[in-house]
């Protein structure tokens with residue numbers, strides 16, 4: 602049975618001041634359970650595209666729908682709720698909050714949607730173990746290496762079992778063994794519970810777990826031969 606389409610992007614166009622068109626007429630469909638890797642030259646607009654998919658940035662024209670819900674038709678409150686409940690985002694700059702412990706950072710997506718704080722902390726600890734940071738939950742971001750911060754960001758993006766995972770270079774700071782460990786988490790989220798994932802990457806290991814590898818160009822997304 603074909604999986605339902607989870608993410609639909611139609612005729613997306615985005616310019617940045619300059620004025621410079623990053624892309625136009627960009628179309629994409631990602632099914633539940635599918636992992637799509639996006640490559641492309643530096644500055645071509647990959648991070649901008651991920652931000653638009655998450656409703657954090659607006660396209661000039663075109664439409665993004667997640668589980669059939671068109672982001673542009675939602676008010677800011679509904680868009681924020683959809684993002685919190687249905688999307689997990691691994692930012693290139695991690696955005697780990699410095700005044701919360703690492704466990705509190707990872708628990709945040711659960712704490713925002715559930716009143717059960719103890720369960721959220723327990724699930725956050727389990728995610729920290731899954732990314733190889735068990736026992737580090739009481740620490741703070743300032744004590745971590747770049748690769749450790751990246752793994753906290755991945756734990757936080759996956760802890761609430763999002764339907765859509767958006768990840769910007771999620772293994773960019775990781776050694777091959779650790780990268781392989783976290784890539785398994787993304788693959789399991791897709792295969793075991795039907796999450797869809799769009800990952801920006803330059804890494805062959807990340808592209809290797811993807812069902813499709815697309816290259817972002819000014820003319821949109823082009824399938825890359827494998």
Ligand SMILES: Nc1ncnc2c1ncn2[C@@H]1O[C@H](COP(=O)(O)OP(=O)(O)OP(=O)(O)O)[C@@H](O)[C@H]1O
Pocket residue numbers: 617618623641642643644645646647648649650
């Ligand atoms: N708000 C903005 N104002 C002006 N220029 C912007 C803005 N946002 C993005 N840009 C420009 O758009 C281009 C695309 O940026 P983006 O970060 O999306 O590229 P990228 O493909 O992710 O690059 P990299 O691989 O280097 O991270 C860049 O040239 C950037 O300077």
